[in-house]
Amino acid sequence: MTEPLSFVHPTPESPWGTYLMQVDRVAPYLGHLSRWIDTLKRPKRALIVDIPVELDDGTIAHYEGYRVQHNLSRGPGKGGVRYHPDVTLEEVMALSAWMSIKNAAVNLPYGGAKGGIRIDPKKHSIKELERITRRYTSEIGIIIGPQQDIPAPDVNTNAQIMAWMMDTYSMNTGATATGVVTGKPIHLGGSLGRVKATGRGVFVTGREAARRINLDLQGARVAVQGFGNVGSAAAELFGQAGAKIVAAQDHTGTIYNANGFDLSELMPHVKATGGVGGFKGAEVMGNEEFWDVDCEILIPAALEGQITADRARRVKAKMVLEGANGPTVPSADDILADRGILVVPDVICNAGGVTVSYFEWVQDFSSFFWTEDEINVRLDKIMVGALKRIWEVADQHHITLRTATFTVSCERILQARVERGLYP
CATH class of the missing domain: 3.40.50.10860 (Leucine Dehydrogenase, chain A, domain 1)
Structure with missing residues (x-):
């Protein structure tokens, strides 16, 4: 075991501390690869x-x-x-x-x-x-x-x-060098479908998870925290699938409508004003009340550390889809699991963005660009296949989807490390 990093002093619920705890939970499932686990901690x-x-x-x-x-x-x-x-x-x-x-x-x-x-x-x-x-x-x-x-x-x-x-x-x-970044404007080598890709990935994984737990999206109530590219795109796709977006929160405030928002009015409002606050087709809620909303699906799509232990005890959803990176602290993760609330973790749920970034990078190298329909079909196939593999590991070891995702990923990373060897 090597010494911890001298320049960072994480707490259990700080971002780096959260990540380290997530890695530690994977160690029992890595077999012979566990001797390399410190590779992941530095x-x-x-x-x-x-x-x-x-x-x-x-x-x-x-x-x-x-x-x-x-x-x-x-x-x-x-x-x-x-x-x-x-x-x-x-x-x-x-x-x-x-x-x-x-x-x-x-x-x-x-x-x-x-x-x-x-x-x-x-x-x-x-x-x-x-x-x-x-x-x-x-x-x-x-x-x-x-x-x-x-x-x-x-x-x-x-x-x-x-x-x-x-x-x-x-x-x-x-x-x-168009391939040095992704998410570029279309006419500078960007990819069609990139702007909404992360939100689309949230929807695709949410759709597959709903099938697994027999949750009908038709009429399902959805609460979304963060209404930027990710949250708004996910909300739009869930709305098209028949779900009702009943609550939304961003830096401008929190709004609620038990019957669901009219997204054809909410989307232009957000684009014009920069947020959900002031939308006339909803009532205003206190920001902390957002975590008490009755819903089937909760989508945290803002910043990390939003679902604390206290909020996890209050969540009324059947399923949490992590559109943001690291929105749930480890203690809250355990509480949600104990309460039987399914969490589709960020590291698979919001991977649609990086997947289409990969498509963009490939298109830049070949200077041959795909249609948006082609991109969405490829994205759907990759996300569905990845979640299927993760669910198999979760069922095999009787672990959460988060620990299963980390298990699959850490195995792949550490196997590459073993095969490449140490230099010199």
Whole structure:
């Protein structure tokens, strides 16, 4: 057993602490591979960069940025970049580790990576964000690349941010490199279906899980926390399947309608105002009341650590679909399991985004692009197959879907580590 990382002191319910507990739970099911388990507890590489920029008013500001590559045994690093005032090295480490698990869960030829800048993008102009993005890309350029580490959008980043990243990397290397990032604008090598891919993956895994537990989606009540790309896309697809979206929460507030929202009115409202708050087709709820809503399906699609032990005791859903990364702390996980509430974990539930990012990367290399129907069919097939394998392992060992997903993924990662061997 090696010493813990000296620069991080996680608590049991911090992001990195949560991840470590999840790995420990897998050890009994890894057999001869368990001797390599510390490989999963240490990121391969963590880069901290200073980002100096000139703001619009002429002042010079400095921001801290990160890029962490957790594991590269199965291929180049893959994971998003988030802009958020609460970004820390420990959070990015955990997110990169979850990307390792997620990529292996759907059997993509990637390792796990993640990046972030501690910044509130709402306080900056478009020009300032462009300068910040370009400087950050230049600073992490020493470890990213189409065959090294491929960033993508995450919280508060989008196709425009990816276009700036691609352009900066391309200018610094002297050749256009569309494959250095995914989630780009379509006309710069982006993929059709990418924007809604994560939400579509949440729906596909939710649909399959509902079949397993004999839950009819027709008339099923759904509560969604986070109504950005992921939450709104999932809500739309569940609505099309006959479910009712009865509660929604984001940074603008919490709304409720027992009969279900009219999504044809809610979606334009969110697009126009930036959130669900103020929507006239619903009543306002207190933010904490969201966790008491009567529903069959709960979709946390915001930030990590949202379902605490206290909230887990109050959840009334039959099924939790984790659209966000790490939304459920380990103690809450145990409570939900004890209460018989099925949790489809983030590392498979929201893997639709990285799967279509993989499709984009493949299309960029071949310069041959697929239709959206082709992409959705391929995505559906991969997600259904991955969940089927995970459920088999869960049934075999009588463990939760989360532990089963980690078991499948850790086996794949550590087998690659064994076969590659140690250098030198």
